[in-house]
Amino acid sequence: MSMHSEELLPEIENRKSVTNWRNAPIRSEHWDLMLEAARRAPSSWNHQPARYVLVTDREHIQRLSQSLHRTNGWAVNAAALVVLAATPEDDDRVAGKDYYLYDCGLSMMSMIYQAQALGITSRQMIGWDEEQVKGCLMIPSRYRVVVITAIGYVSDSLASTKLADWKRTLTGQQKRYNAQHTVYWQRWGEGGSSLR
Ligand SMILES: Cc1cc2nc3c(=O)[nH]c(=O)nc-3n(C[C@H](O)[C@H](O)[C@H](O)COP(=O)(O)O)c2cc1C
Structure with a gap:
């Protein structure tokens, strides 16, 4: 019997960027799995440019939320804000194309599908003030903030x-x-x- 499913993976089928979260912190074993999924993502020449700052503390989430665009106010209710930062120097630039962005996207997507499998939904954001985010999280100046992903267990x-x-x-x-x-x-x- 074939071990291969002929159907779309449930995580792909079910993933959606929704923000109706339950008020519950992400379990530590779920963090381990999500971070492992992100870590295993492929990257150009295995450069692995993605760096993560995980903001889980309510006070820190509130502080970081002040750097978000007002349309992203819902993020304050997330169980965690996953901030993905990287520097172009850590990856390839080919014909003017910076591959750190592509490689970071692969890593984040990998994390998001693993999260989905654990009942954790996510919503990515690019609506924020980069300098404010960097200042708030003490991210070194040569790094760029690529994306912030709000996550939480979906409400029942x-x-x-x-x-x-x-x-x-x-x-x-x-x-x-x-x-x-x-x-x-x-x-x-x-x-x-x-x-x-
Ligand atoms: C790079 C990126 C940036 C995004 N930025 C925002 C954002 O700032 N605010 C927001 O509410 N949604 C944001 N989204 C969510 C998209 O609007 C959403 O993924 C898209 O509408 C498709 O919906 P789905 O993810 O539910 O399939 C972003 C998604 C991506 C991938």
């Missing part, structure tokens, strides 16, 4: 889940381009399953 209240899903639908968050728009086969502009 049906009403809050419905509201989160309704908000998501209202803002069209679940929408994706279909493959005809983003995927070509053999050559740019060519499509159709007959070309596979």
